[in-house]
Amino acid sequence: MVRRNVVGAHYGLVDWLAQRVTAVLMAAYAMVVAVALLQGAAADFVTWRSFMASGLMRFFSFVLVLALAWHAWVGVRDIWMDYVKPVSLRLALHVLTLFALIGSVGWALGILWRL
């Protein structure tokens, strides 16, 4: 492979848009939970658990976990792209980040569905 400085991967728009959309989703979720907390949803373990176990909250929490993982993927990848120059090291970090995020999503869903 010749040593040339290459750009032009022709992606990035979806990630940039996803970063914004997921941020809005997470802000909305935080607001819903904040309102619920103010209304005493976490008064004790049983109320908190029944709040989180409701169909609607499971739905929202599921979306939240996916949004969080996608948002984190774009953000962390940006950090690797900004600061890590060797391509092989960057690839390895990307893969590790993906593994960590996918694993965390599975773990979070396990907790959520056990409710």
Place this chain on the structure above:
Amino acid sequence: MASRTLHFKIYRYDPDKDRKPYMQDISVEVDENDRKLLDALVKLKAKDDSLAFRRSCREGVCGSDAININGKNGLACLTDLSSFPEGKPIVLRPLPGLPVIRDLIVDMTQFFKQYHSIKPYLINHDPPPERERLQSPKDREELDGLYECILCACCSTSCPSFWWNPDKFVGPAGLLAAYRFIADTRDQATNERLDDLEDPYRLFRCHTIMNCVDVCPKGLNPTRAIGKIKALMVARAI
């Protein structure tokens, strides 16, 4: 402003003589005819002619005297001497993020490479009309805030994304110029221009930090232009 003494701390580096850069303490008398920082620099040069800096038009048109003034990029010829607080030394450094050639002079090759990469000229395949390609005043207005750029590099060299990836990220100046041609109704290469920029490095390294807007001596807003490029990409993809 009566005559007064200004104290400077100036970044000095002559690769032929100095092993590494150092900060020089130097002061100079200025009088009421010296209004801008560039006036003081010219007097400094008369006092110590080994000091190297660029300047040409001395009125904010050529963009050659961009330097880092008390930590913020700007043009020496547009910076009022009266804006400096009394008694504190004025710290001058070369623009950050570019290789230093000597003292306050940086190598702008990378900056202009990025500028050229966006094809900063009108692309129109229709046969040229007899006199000129016309535009309605309203279409022409779209170019306000874009065409005024003097390529001083204050913005790109204050952008952290440009510091980390100067070889891959076009930078605010280049992206402002790119949008200047995308916005031009006489240009026929909008799609190709968007294709060229749709890239995780060339455009999407911009994280809307807005340092560029903060420093532009011409009051331009590269961040807004970058946002409009992104909005066009969304419009074309959705």
